[in-house]
Amino acid sequence: MSIDLSDEQKAFTQAVDDFCRREAGTREQRGDGPHHPGLYRKMADLGWLGVTVPEQFGGSGAGMLDTCLFLERVGYGQAPVGGFTTSAIVAAAVERSGTDEQKKTVLGGLVNGRVYSIAMSEPEAGSDVANLSCRAVATDDGWVINGQKTWISNAHIADAILLVARTGGSPGDHHGLTMLLIPADATGLSIKGIETMGGKEVNDVYFTDVRVPTDAVVGAVDKGWQQLMAGLNVERLILAALMLGTAQRAFDDALDFIRQRKQFGRPVGSFQALRHRIADLATEIECCRLLVHRVATLVDRDPAKVLPRESSMVKLKTTEVARQVALAGMQMMGGYGYATEYDMERHVRATLVSTIYGGTSEIQRDIIGKTYGL
Template structure:
């Protein structure tokens, strides 16, 4: 990646690494930060990232952002993951902000994008108990009221960062009949709206995802984001950024896992020498380094393409990047745990945390199976 960065981006990377080392460079510091929410997000650290102006890295200057592109956002995400910076609210926030940037009204853009730049967390609610990979099967219903507003009832689940969010970009059904992909609408939903109940779901990774219950929630007419009944088309335009951001984050985690594993096998001795000197482990690390390098090339190539043609969709390439980076991270964590033996399984070390983070990455944002299906269909299969 280094050869593809501008001087400004190289300086940004240096600043990110310095910040991560200073603020999150020890296990004790990371544990103290993540204890704030019981999950991978530290509000106090996030506020400092906002003060530095980094949360608006790829958002418009009009709303206080830095005006950067996908490459800049991927750089931020990769380095935060490698430095174990607990800024778990960023991915959903920037994905949601990009949707507002494309389809929101001026007032919605100012509130949402300006909020992200200032350190607010945003969330997006699509999945339901009966609509996971098949998102278009959602049943959450929004109906017109007599005053032109909306009455919404339904249940969303696995909603990342809803418990931290100032507002939620809600996808609900406003029309019936015809293709299931039609009749879906996006709504700007302040998280404190009466009738909204957010309940955390306990997971291996701590407090990250939530059930969101909507009971007779009333929204004004101008809460619609974009065009009524066109949410599916609007959602597909954001797939480049969602999948690429997730890929960049997992690329950074893969690098961190490799570095941690390499450091361990260089120091751990058995049979009178470092365990990394045995061919069985040396070859494993060689293969892993090659896989990470392949993921790196793919992620940064897709980012460059998106920056060169910002209005073009890259469904095949974005799915490839997400598939390769997340599966590589999962493999790296499993290999790292195996090479560290019992220490990889112990909570004293970071490897077990790496594994929990990596495994779920092959599920959220579209499972690996869904990514493979998208790639296959792009070839007419």
């Protein structure tokens, strides 16, 4: 790496690399889906899932840079622990805004291998989060929730779902949104998977008179929007770091292939067209690495500071480059890049959707433009 890391960080990344090679080095080990409970449990036993969780809740208390290093190596090693990303996002939200009891439950749960999901998007509210209509109505002893969420990652494997619901105002208002922690087995909650090219990842989640107690609220009632904005740094860095590792893996897989594949009597990588393409992709990946590490360092320097420009830049740049690398890798490998015998088609599927979830590239560009007064 071009970034100076401490000896402890170097040892950590090496340990994650070794684990991924040993435990997830083949398709048979990885299985068919994006989340392998057995591998996830092994990582929990090693203490890695609590990389950013404070020590008082059983974690290692490391910073955002260490979390990004972990995710980068997990992405590179293709470890199927997709439940970690949403779990880490939920844990960060609870750490910022939750009660001591909620922190003990969720942060401690993540350390011990539990999975959490966050539910925001609705059929009529994707990028336009303020248009949410799923509603939680206050009762004498808690809340009653009705509505639908869609494209909810990992809801089908989650122990609990962090719901963003409307508790006041009307669709279109940023005011009146509230975060509530909902047990995945709550009466009236149903989860239906959405078939995608990436497998079993996302779901429709239906709430029909779901009842939760008053203390299900995370943070303050009607202040969910502000709490969401405070979590942008973490969410976008998590997604960017994972795609940085995926981009590097796609690059290395393509490079290994074109070094060996021969046409016209020599390796195809020796032709100028591919040699120049490799040079451009390598440069783009290195730019992404510098950006991820830079933004993570800024977050560690002042965790309370929201970085709308930098967090949008890191998500935009890294996911777009990851998609570019994977598609270029498929092109350079020809038909082999499209074949399931190789991992490139998997890299393509993973990177294509990365420019959509967590805020589309178009939304990131719009946010960045607004930070310049436009």
